[in-house]
Amino acid sequence: xxxxxxxxxxxxxxxxxxxxxxxxxxxxxxxxxxxxxxxxxxxxxxxxxxxxxxxxxxxxxxxxxxxxxxxxxxxxxxxxxxxxxxxxxxxxxxxxxxxxxxxxxxxxxxxxxxxxxxxxxxxxxxxxxxxxxxxxxxxxxxxxxxxxxxxxxxxxxxxxxxxxxxxxxxxxxxxxxxxxxxxxxxxxxxxxxxxxxxxxxxxxxxxxxxxxxxxxxxxxxxxxxxxxxxxxxxxxxxxxxxxxxxxxxxxxxxxxxxxxxxxxxxxxxxxxxxxxxxxxxxxxxxxxxxxxxxxxxxxxxxxxxxxxxxxxxxxxxxxxxxxxxxxxxxxxxxxxxxxxxxxxxxxxxxxxxxxxxxxxxxxxxxxxxxxxxxxxxxxxxxxxxxxxxxxxxxxxxxxxxxxxxxxxxxxxxxxxxxxxxxxxxxxxxxxxxxxxxxxxxxxxxxxxxxxxxxxxxxxxxxxxxxxxxxxxxxxxxxx
Amino acid sequence: xxxxxxxxxxxxxxxxxxxxxxxxxxxxxxxxxxxxxxxxxxxxxxxxxxxxxxxxxxxxxxxxxxxxxxxxxxxxxxxxxxxxxxxxxxxxxxxxxxxxxxxxxxxxxxxxxxxxxxxxxxxxxxxxxxxxxxxxxxxxxxxxxxxxxxxxxxxxxxxxxxxxxxxxxxxxxxxxxxxxxxxxxxxxxxxxxxxxxxxxxxxxxxxxxxxxxxxxxxxxxxxxxxxxxxxxxxxxxxxxxxxxxxxxxxxxxxxxxxxxxxxxxxxxxxxxxxxxxxxxxxxxxxxxxxxxxxxxxxxxxxxxxxxxxxxxxxxxxxxxxxxxxxxxxxxxxxxxxxxxxxxxxxxxxxxxxxxxxxxxxxxxxxxxxxxxxxxxxxxxxxxxxxxxxxxxxxxxxxxxxxxxxxxxxxxxxxxxxxxxxxxxxxxxxxxxxxxxxxxxxxxxxxxxxxxxxxxxxxx
Numbered sequence: 029x030x031x032x033x034x035x036x037x038x039x040x041x042x043x044x045x046x047x048x049x050x051x052x053x054x055x056x057x058x059x060x061x062x063x064x065x066x067x068x069x070x071x072x073x074x075x076x077x078x079x080x081x082x083x084x085x086x087x088x089x090x091x092x093x094x095x096x097x098x099x100x101x102x103x104x105x106x107x108x109x110x111x112x113x114x115x116x117x118x119x120x121x122x123x124x125x126x127x128x129x130x131x132x133x134x135x136x137x138x139x140x141x142x143x144x145x146x147x148x149x150x151x152x153x154x155x156x157x158x159x160x161x162x163x164x165x166x167x168x169x170x171x172x173x174x175x176x177x178x179x180x181x182x183x184x185x186x187x188x189x190x191x192x193x194x195x196x197x198x199x200x201x202x203x204x205x206x207x208x209x210x211x212x213x214x215x216x217x218x219x220x221x222x223x224x225x226x227x228x229x230x231x232x233x234x235x236x237x238x239x240x241x242x243x244x245x246x247x248x249x250x251x252x253x254x255x256x257x258x259x260x261x262x263x264x265x266x267x268x269x270x271x272x273x274x275x276x277x278x279x280x281x282x283x284x285x286x287x288x289x290x291x292x293x294x295x296x297x298x299x300x301x302x303x304x305x306x307x308x309x310x311x312x313x314x315x316x317x318x319x320x321x322x323x324x325x326x327x328x329x330x331x332x333x334x335x336x337x338x339x340x341x342x343x344x345x346x347x348x349x350x351x352x353x354x355x356x357x358x359x360x361x362x363x364x365x366x367x368x369x370x371x372x373x374x375x376x377x378x379x380x381x382x383x384x385x386x387x388x389x390x391x392x393x394x395x396x397x398x399x400x401x402x403x404x405x406x407x408x409x410x411x412x413x414x415x416x417x418x419x420x421x422x423x424x425x426x427x428x429x430x431x432x433x434x435x436x437x438x439x440x441x442x443x444x445x446x447x448x449x450x451x452x453x454x455x456x457x458x459x460x461x462x463x464x465x466x467x468x469x470x471x472x473x474x475x476x477x478x479x480x481x482x483x484x485x486x487x488x489x490x491x492x493x494x495x496x497x498x499x500x501x502x503x504x505x506x507x
Numbered sequence: 508x509x510x511x512x513x514x515x516x517x518x519x520x521x522x523x524x525x526x527x528x529x530x531x532x533x534x535x536x537x538x539x540x541x542x543x544x545x546x547x548x549x550x551x552x553x554x555x556x557x558x559x560x561x562x563x564x565x566x567x568x569x570x571x572x573x574x575x576x577x578x579x580x581x582x583x584x585x586x587x588x589x590x591x592x593x594x595x596x597x598x599x600x601x602x603x604x605x606x607x608x609x610x611x612x613x614x615x616x617x618x619x620x621x622x623x624x625x626x627x628x629x630x631x632x633x634x635x636x637x638x639x640x641x642x643x644x645x646x647x648x649x650x651x652x653x654x655x656x657x658x659x660x661x662x663x664x665x666x667x668x669x670x671x672x673x674x675x676x677x678x679x680x681x682x683x684x685x686x687x688x689x690x691x692x693x694x695x696x697x698x699x700x701x702x703x704x705x706x707x708x709x710x711x712x713x714x715x716x717x718x719x720x721x722x723x724x725x726x727x728x729x730x731x732x733x734x735x736x737x738x739x740x741x742x743x744x745x746x747x748x749x750x751x752x753x754x755x756x757x758x759x760x761x762x763x764x765x766x767x768x769x770x771x772x773x774x775x776x777x778x779x780x781x782x783x784x785x786x787x788x789x790x791x792x793x794x795x796x797x798x799x800x801x802x803x804x805x806x807x808x809x810x811x812x813x814x815x816x817x818x819x820x821x822x823x824x825x826x827x828x829x830x831x832x833x834x835x836x837x838x839x840x841x842x843x844x845x846x847x848x849x850x851x852x853x854x855x856x857x858x859x860x861x862x863x864x865x866x867x868x869x870x871x872x873x874x875x876x877x878x879x880x881x882x883x884x885x886x887x888x889x890x891x892x893x894x895x896x897x898x899x900x901x902x903x904x905x906x907x908x909x910x911x912x913x914x915x916x917x918x919x920x921x922x923x924x925x926x927x928x929x930x931x932x933x934x935x936x937x938x939x940x941x942x943x944x945x946x947x948x949x950x951x952x953x954x955x956x957x958x959x960x961x962x963x964x965x966x
Contacts, residue, residue: 029771029774029898031774032770033771033886036767036898037878037901043905044875044878044909046909047871047908047909048867048871050916051859051867051916055859055867058825059828059832060829061829062825062826065811065822065826067826068826068829068830069826070826070842
């Protein structure tokens, strides 16, 4: 029997070896995949077991982790949650959004640059901590933007034209990320479900995730294309009839106001100041869609940006026929832009034609607050020449000084701006305002949208509803 | 090879050394590892050594000393490796059960570890009793058919009304209420040993007949038709366990055990072949007929589709292993309690998480040592009954480890057996210590120098 016993022993040995090989496969080959699976609660528990870094605005932490005696040790707490939610996002047991997601490696402490830090804590036995993210937001501007929207559906984006630093990123209605930071999964999913079903869509960051027809704001882009073509100066006379027949169709374009623009002929500056639709439609037809598209792209349209939050690309469509080109020239048809994109247009004009890459994180800091990285401003694209930029600045200052944008005027400061009213379906129009200030030394560029006229509904205009919000944001920065 | 050859071989090779000193040192080593593991759990989770630690260090130590002394007295020539190896497994198991107690509650009111330590004491008592009362393993051969009856009775017990109980879907428990406490045990664990005694006794007698070949088909010698009786009976009995008790693991264990012992006894490969065919047919029929078998197979193929439902256990188990990686997260520092039944069937994934691949490899190597020392005992044993008994006991541990560990690692469908010496569970622990006592008894006879051997006829 010894032969069969030996053979059986060898077989049992092989079974043990099979188990060993299987253990190796799981622990070495499959382990990364298994660890990353959603159903694996260990990851999240480990994350909550150490103090996650803070998200700072100035010196104030708008998101920080505080110790509790629950199983998940640290609770994420947001101060001024709804105001900052579009930027911070939320950090929940189900996942994260916003900066919480984009800067997760830093905040969770798993960033490669924190390796030495982790090593030290490993040997010193201290509790490991995450790094901190310092945002570019200006607390006063953010507050002014969020309060200005005052619950109306809309958004504000403000940037520093010289650097691209995002000074305000507000979206309304907003949500309180504290409601999603709870450690009770049922509570979190209930709250999340409520927010998801809310018709106001509070989870949507309208300033960068939503695109709108830019309406008359787009006339600045068309003006830029016109001036850059060399065929126009601010004083070039253009026809501005009451109605413009669109070629190849029976459709017409009229003005927002009844009648022609200042008797039928206006300068480019005047056309922008009174927002003359027919004049810009005609200019658009003359320039052609190709030239306008190239100009729009130089301002950042059709480009995918990460600030590091992902920004929805703004759109100037391909292959337009003549009537579509005419409609697009006044920001209708299928032209779409995020509020951040329109702030970038204002900023490009203000910064002598150079559009800076927008960014939301000013500094990344180690747990001990030493800097890991400081964001260097980077040019994104030259939109227009310095000379054209100067001409556009003057035109936009005229809009505020003598035109539709009077509501954004700040005493003692020269403000450039542009109003917009954009029809989007049958509901009351979206109203826009974009602006920069001060014209001679620009420190802030802002775009404001209030959807469907906000509280004023059909009576709303960009000047009446969006202009004052833009002014308050600029005042907050300039203080 | 005849028994006589083995005897001469054993005489010429084996020194008359008893090697109990070696065993003692290895035991000290096993004890130290167990105590260190327990201490680490306490220090990590409680920041201090608990009162439990003192009891553990004391009781576990005394238990090992008692086992060692039993061997010195009752089986001085027994294998010196087996006892320290299973002691190490048992120590680590106790530490892990304590660790899982603390995961539920840092101040547990009725910790399972205390119960398990009680079972350990009982197990050592049984270990001693087996060595004391079974002075010569060949005596057991006299009780071949008694063993069969007891074995079958034990298997049927859970099906009886009043005392039988169904826990977690398998009717494999007997529950007795004595005064304020309720005791549950799995008779199958004891039946395992008793049936091995029966198989060994039966096969020793019948092996010549069963080895007779009638025809040769495709190079395989097929047995005579009427000799198929016993394997068919074993097959039907196994299926009975599966159908009535829904206990896939025990069913597989008994049938695999019988076929392997049949093969060892007859030296005929055809039995493996026939067993394989019967197993395949049984497995196929079971899959077609029983939802719970289909469910198990479905979970095995893809535990993640229904991850929050039926696949939960296995998915959590795999997460445990993955989380442990190569070195493990360290005792007391993972979340092994996320896996349901971590103390019983899934204790390996708890080790996988906290001790990592390294720990799993070490534990599997320990099982490998137990099995190979057992098989070596079988080879060295001078009588056929002893050979079959030792081989059967080792094969039982081998199959059980493969089935349960393979199940929690998703190598094979999950069947639900305890992990010998590690899992929480009194019947399993006591039965496995009795099993090792029998192995050591055979080993003592096998390694004893011939001049001490009593002159008795070898069957």
